Amino acid sequence: MARVQAEAIREVLAQAFPDAVELDVLDRTGGGDHFLVTLTTPEFDRLPLIDQHRRVNEALAEPLADGRIHELRIRTKGTA
Numbered sequence: 001m002a003r004v005q006a007e008a009i010r011e012v013l014a015q016a017f018p019d020a021v022e023l024d025v026l027d028r029t030g031g032g033d034h035f036l037v038t039l040t041t042p043e044f045d046r047l048p049l050i051d052q053h054r055r056v057n058e059a060l061a062e063p064l065a066d067g068r069i070h071e072l073r074i075r076t077k078g079t080a
Contacts, residue, residue, distance in 0.1 A: 003032025004068040009060065016059035017041045021079055033070040045078035052076040 006025040013023055022040035037056060044052045053074045063069045 004063050005032065006035065009035060009037070009063070009069070012063075013037065013039060013056070013059055016055075017043060019043060028071075028073070033068065035069060035071070036073045036075070038075045040077050040079060042079045044076055045080040047078065049076065052078075 006027045010023060010025040013025070014020065017023070017039060020039055020041040022038060024036075024038040026036040026038075028034040028036050039052075039056060043055075047055075053076060056074050056076060057064065057072070060069060060072065064072065
């Protein structure tokens with residue numbers, strides 16, 4: 001199965017969250033399928049954590065569905 005690069009994930013998230021003030025994607029194992037996403041955006045202000053994570057998962061739906069991302073750890077917060 002094709003692996004995905006951290007930079008490709010970052011680009012998808014940057015398009016989905018253009019107002020992000022912090023966006024970092026770390027390939028946790030070096031294998032291209034276990035990632036840690038850190039995202040801070042005003043879009044998340046007043047959103048519960050579960051909804052913040054849902055939005056990240058929605059943005060990455062394709063590589064999650066086809067298995068290119070096997071594990072995804074998410075750290076999110078708003079700016080307020």
